[in-house]
Amino acid sequence: MVTRADVASLANVSPAVVSYVINGGPRPVSREARARVNAAIEALDYRPNAVASALRGGSTKNVGLLIPSPVNPYFAELAEVIEHELLQAGYLLSIGITHEDAKLQRTHVRSLIDRRVDGLLLISSDALAKIREHKEQLPPIVVVDRVDDTDSTSCVHVDNIQGAATAVEHLQSWGHRRIACISGPWPLRTSKDRVQGWREQQRRASAPHSPDLVAQGAFTPQGGAEAATSLLSPEHRMPGYDVPTAVFVSSDAQAHGVLHACSSLGLRVPEDISIVSFDGTQSARFTQPPLTTLRQPLKDIGASAVRLLLARIASPKEPKETLVFQGNLVVGGSCAPPKGCPGTVP
Template sequence: MYSMTTSAMPAPRGPITRKDVARYAGVSTAVVSYVVNGGPKKVAPATEAKVQDAIRRLGYRPNAAARALKLGSSETLGLIIPDNTNPFFSLFAHAVEDAAEDLGYALVLSNSDGNLATERRNIKNLAARQVDGVLLASVLFEPDLEALETADIPSVLLNQDRDAPGFNSIGVDLAAGAKMAVQHLISHGHTNIGLAMGTNVSGTLDGREVGWREALRDAGLPEGPIIYSEFTRPGGYAAGQRLLASVNRPTAIFASSDMQGIGLLRAFHEAGVAVPGGMAIASFDGSVEAEYSWPPLTTVEQPVAAMAEAAVAALVGAGRGEKPRHRIFPTTLHIRQSCGCP
């Protein structure tokens, strides 16, 4: 007598359902659910293999919307950053994605392009998607999160060096990091140290500028020239050209981002100014690109992985539901050749 096997069964027509998978694998729909959701009950390896084979053969795709409705969670986090073409923010986004994945969450990434209106639009879009939390590297110190608060969606502010009352926030001590870099340039004998400082929408005084001023003051040195430009390669390039043309031309420069440092290098190379012989550079961020520039940039490195893990944990991990707090992480000075070290 002929016995029909699962491999001989015809594939059903129309959208594939959990019942189709269960029928094909010869199990209950509950078992299919356990396999798809990883629990709550364990499934024997041989049975799980049959279900996975049925899913693959039939092309079954679980209904994410139905699952979210059942669980009361989209199992998704949102991340808003100024620019994912910036290697530092790419590194940060990757670290957040890894941390979210470890807790079973997917990540939706959006760019604000450093624009306040775009940032607000992205926040509203994520709120409409009912994500489980939002991580925001805002252009403002205290951003407008009304859309998230109305939807009861928690958030964490990134890149915050000061406490923002009522918010969970993550950052590094910008002033301390900058001061450390400038002090290192001073240790090389430089007495005229300029600053290539990035601009921000909020117009607040950046901690990196504070640290630069403090290091010079503590050493009894006058402040060198300051050029304000964007936190980008073109911004650093323009700053480099202006610093070279300055009447009070410095012998060393602290750049507030690695991208500005890369732009400075191009400006100096084009002008025939040797780095570090004719001009020393130290920058801020610790991106991979700083390691592969020529010469490699001495940079203040931020602990991206640790910050990403803490930010995600505050939303959906061990820190979920706790009273909002501000967490500051230490920076380290990664010494390479651009400062004058061998």
């Protein structure tokens, strides 16, 4: 392993001068000596120990990000936006995948703290609640895509209630009244808010909104397929249960599974059942048919989260800030009037 002494020997300077160049001080270094040190670092492919540098200079220029799963295209696309914004600011990103598991969340947080990351971005308010016992050693934190109800942590998210209501209103405009809802896992705040948006919009239209029209599932294709089967399969229907003519799905990832379940059940989309999903990921464009979806402003959410975190890193006593963005509907080909209703194109 190349050491600082090796760099000093090649550059014909003392190890202390190498440290001054790497750490930007505390003593000045001549232009000629700095050039020799940088040339030696490049020639030897020397990599300073980031943690050791942090102990001296207070920064690793590294940020940790916890995401539930890269299988969900929304989380993958959001992570890509965040990484781009951090790179522009001179920071690197370390990602931990939590699978919404409390023990794994704590393990990742401890690991990131041990590596002295400058800040944490959490796509999980539940993870934040479970790691508060480490508060005395936690770096600055921003919660992304989830709501944090405490007074201390900044968060950035979309208006889930209004977004869900907009999606359901679109289905209503096609003539649908019996609209089912596939939610995310409970008791996740995001899941609750999207169900609330569905319920409130159905109430406004004096349309059915009973609990038997709601099915829960993980934010995955499998979760969506299982929830859709419970709502639409003849084997799962109770006596007197009327089949929905449309489904509001709480994520694009779930909607992939819903499309698969509909195909397995012999239901055509949108001829037999209409679908509107939530997230607006790139994957929604490439389903068959393309999904109508409530798009979250990923670039704005990711960029704002990074901005808030870097502000907290620079000034840890910055007051909490909550940013709420509005989504917009992207019309695909997954909606049509219910059977027997001529309907009109919205």
